[in-house]
Every structure is written in C-alpha cells, then in structure tokens.
Amino acid sequence: MVARYVIVGSGIAGLAAAESIRERDPHARITMVSAESHDFYSRPGLAYLLRGDIPEKQLAVRNPDDVRAIKLERVAANVENILCAEHELLLEGDERLPYDRLLLATGAVAVPAPFPGGDLFGVVKLDSLDDTQHIIGQTGRGRAAVVVGGGVTALELVEGLRARGMTVHYFLRGTRYMADVLDETESNIVLHRLREEGVTVHLNTQIKHVGARRNRVGSVETADGKTIACDVVGVAIGVKPRADLARQAGLKVDRGVIVNEYLQTSAADIFAAGDVAEVFDPASGKPTLDVLWPTALTQGRTAGANMTGAGIAYTKSVPFNVTQMTGLKVTIIGAVGGGKNEDLVAITRGESEAWRIVPKSWVLSEQDDVNRVRLIIGERTIAGALVMGDQTWSRPLQKLIIGKADITPVRDALRSANAMAHLAGFYRKWELTRVPG
Secondary structure, three states: OEEEEEEOOOOHHHHHHHHHHHHHOOOOOOEEEEEOOOOEOOOOOOOHHOOOOHHHHHEOOOOHHHHHHHHHHOOOOOOOEOOOOOOOEOOOOOOEEEOOOEOOOEEEEOOOOOOOOOEEEEEOOOOHHHHHHHHHHHHOOOEEEEEEEOOOOHHHHHHHHHHOOOOEEEOOOOOOOOOOOOOOOOOOOEEEEEEEEEEEEOOOOOEEEEEOOOHHHHHEEOOOOEEEOOEEEEEEEEEOOOOOOHHHHHOOOOOEEEOOOEEEEEOOOOOOOOHHHEEOOOOOOOEEEEEEHHHHHHHHHHHHHHOOOOOOOOOOOOOOEEEEEEEEEEEEEEEOOOOOOOOOOOOOOOOEEHOOOOOEEEEEEEEEEOOEEEEEEEOOOOEEHHHHHOOOOOHHHHHHHHOOOHHHHOOOOHOOOHHHHHHHHHHHHHHHHHHOO
C-alpha cells in the first residue's frame, strides 16, 4: 500500500520534512495542508524585504523544479481538528483527509497587541509575507510609526519602517534592548546606532492605548500621559507556538507540543517540528523552544525521516544564529543570557530560549568600538559566545562550543590582557588534533 503522509504547515520545517520523506519513500503520497497563500519563502528574509534590500522574488527558498520533484499535493485549507482514532484531519467545510503519519509544522504566531485599540487598522505585525506586504503599503515619507517590543523582530520593524522614510518612535518598557541576551554595552551600541539613524528611542515607556482617527491608527497615549501622533503601530512582543490543534486532539502540550527524541508526540503516528515543537534540552534539563530557521530545517528533516521509520534521534544542538542589528552582523552561540527582558512576554522570532540561560561561569569581553566578542567561560568549556561586528571569531567559536573543546590548558590565561591571543593559539592546536565530525 502507498503510505499517506500529511504535513500541516508550509514553513521550512514542513518543506524539509516533505523532502526527507520523498528521499526515503519515492512512491509515498505526501499532502501539505496550509492556508498560506504564498509559495515557500524565507521567513528571516522578510526583514530585508521590508527594508527594501531585496525584491520579493529573492525570498524563494527552492526553485520550481525542486518543488515539483517532491511531488507534493497542496491543500489550501484550515484544519479544524485532528481525529486521532480515525487517523483523519477534519478540514474546514467538513472535508476529511486521511493519514498514516502526520506532521504538525504549524509554526508560531505573533502575540497580539495587549492594549486598547490594538485591533485598529494600522496596528501591524511582521509575521508573514502577507503582513510584510501590508506594512509596506502603510509606509511613506511624512508618516510616523511607533514600535513596541524588545526582541529581534521589533528591531526589524524599526529599521524597516525607518528605511522607508517614516519617522519612527521605538518604545522599550525597560532601559535596555534585548536585556536577556545582550549585555549593557551591547544594548547601548544598538540603541546608539538607532538614534544615529534618526530613531527616537523611548525608555521606560509603555502604550496605554491607541487612539483612532477615521477608524484607523491616529496616535498612541503612553502610560505616563504623553500623546504621540502616528499612522502605524508595530507590535513585536513575542510569538507563541500554534499548538491549539494538538491541544484539542488531546496530545501532550505545554507551551509547545511536547515531543520525544524522535520528534514524536504523545500519539505515535503524529510528529511535530519547528517553532511549534517543545524539545528536551540536555544543557538545561528541561524542554525548550527555539524559533530559529536552522533549527526548524533540521527538525523537519529528522521528523520526515522518522515518519518513514528511519528511527533517527534528534539531538538538540547548540543554538546558533546570525542576525543584523543596526547594520552590524551579530552571531549568538549557546548560553549568553544576562537577565530578564521586561519587554518580552514570550520567546521572539530568531531566538532560542537557551540564550537566556545564565550559566555558572564568568565573562570575558573584548571590545573595539562596535566590534565585540563576549565569551561565557565555564569550568572546562566555553558555554556561549556573542560576536558583534567583525565576524573573524564567529566560526572558530562555533566550532569550539559545539565541539565542547576542553579549554583547561588556557583557562587561567583567558583572564589575562592577552586573552584572545591565548585563545587563538589554543584554537590552532585544537583544530590540528580534533577528530573531524
């Protein structure tokens, strides 16, 4: 019999799973269910589209021939329920879709605006290509925007709106940007560069409500009574996994869908991958969420293979991401946490919860203007690193951290004024002696 695989969601996790299934089962019937109106595109690329750095066509993550090779059946619909006992999905309109193996790759959704007026036209989020197209339609010189949120997506909104000629006010509820990942110096670098770009940064500021003008955004009133006229309010206060389907079906769900090492849910024939999956992290000893593109890609591939019976255990890797902050490339690896970010109510896109962990370690920092390397040094290994600006150290540190290199021979020397020189010497020797892979 031809196996019937159904994937709910058309993000990178779902696409990677479909590719993995097709590689292992050439005759399988693979169906992808999604209400997404666009073909496969890069979610991280939306920030570049908003800024005007790339045309929309460059968001494509696969060429048409690659997609056709998967022989994927697409169903444009919302899923109403999972009927686990019957091995069927209930689609809108009471249509039923049978499956032998099911993957939930439903992703995460932006947390909605929590203040009055948050549903007005002109309150925007950067959650999808549709959202980005809508935001671009609201921009223009002579217009003003207010952005709230303390994570990566908030910064993408600020920079994108400013690049399109808008006057931008950026509200931070606390005194620092991304305070649970960046230290005070790194946060100050970002905020200083925003101000240089013409962004007005408001610290210790919250929106009390959004005022309307002709049934759309006209202004915001802050908690301390100030009123700022604006045409757009960008909200980026976090995302939450789209776990309602799993919850309704009686699957084990906490914040996300709980999966085992094979990315199986509590129902043996149902798997989950990507932003919706809550995966055990051996470093912290508890389930964690990652909203990282590379993680979703890897989980999708693994889940797809396991849906065909491959039995490949997924091991949560050291969280790694490269992003742009005010024109500076920033690489974040492992645990680098420094405190609590009061501007976030949930994990944000482009982030791993593991970054927020504050390990038992000490910090080594080297800085030259905007170029910065910060290491979190554990007892025997480097627990995490942040590289801002010059990326010379990005790849070596990734290797040292993922490889769990024993830095005992140079640990004391890393407290000296020539710390990075000692680390460079250690890295060269370690590269010569380590076992590849």
